[in-house]
Amino acid sequence: MNRLVRLSERTYRLLLYLYPVEHRRTYGRSMAQVFRDLNRTAYAQNGRRGILALGLQTLADVFISAGAEHVALFTRRLSMSKRSLFIWSLTGLFALITGYVNVNANEVQAPLACILLFSFILGLLQRKTAWLRAIVIGLSIPASYFLAFAVNLKPVDPPHLPITTAVLVIPALVAAYAGVVVSLGITPLQRRIS
């Protein structure tokens, strides 16, 4: 086989490294195959001039399409991190509400209901690292006591040892994973409907 044809094909395989890794892994072999077919046709029809013309067109194609794939990947990652930011903001808000309810409640039911409901919702919204958000919600109870003492606010019914309320992380974890289990059941149902 002509040396120029081989060099051209080897160069294209190197240019494939300009594409994002995932795209290259999925389509790299097929793209190299198609280029090889085009290259050999171009050489058969127009010799070296055909290879050069194809090379220039392909160079433009690589830069434009690789650029487009990188932009698509960046946009996808950006939308994923926006969602993550939203979930964490919601976690912070729920923790604040739970802490506020706790400091102003004289019974354990209200803050416990907040812990269970908010942890369930967060587990439903995002399965990944649901345990971390459950811990934040659970620890919002002892944290609310410390914050209340720090700003000289008297909680309605403080426990003897506020740190012991950290045990409320356990129901938070249970509720969060109940949310995860429900979301796992919803996803195939959504797929079936669509």
Place this chain on the structure above:
Amino acid sequence: MTHDAEPLLPLTPAVFHILLALADQERHGYAIMQEVLAQTDGKLRFGPGTLYGTIKRMLIANLIEETDERPDPALDDERRRYYRMTDFGRRVASAEAQRLAHLVDLPPFRRLLTGGSLL
């Protein structure tokens, strides 16, 4: 996933021609490119990067699906990935064809085709 064709219209030329290339049979990437070249008299030419970027988006949109990997006896014995149009892809291609047919029917368009004035 929505199965309504309208939100996807108008299709880009690359997407529409790839759908046309798969209208009557499944093909691999190189065969799709050859068919598009034949359909457009050599006017629509894209490289492997554009082809597979478009194929990827069409797979995600459920316009086409991958069937299997097998050699093309007309080329060589290397295994190639074959694609075919889905039912949804067929509906979208049909909707796009109807949209274009409606455009061609409009008086200004007909005047353009006959070399007349737009006014």
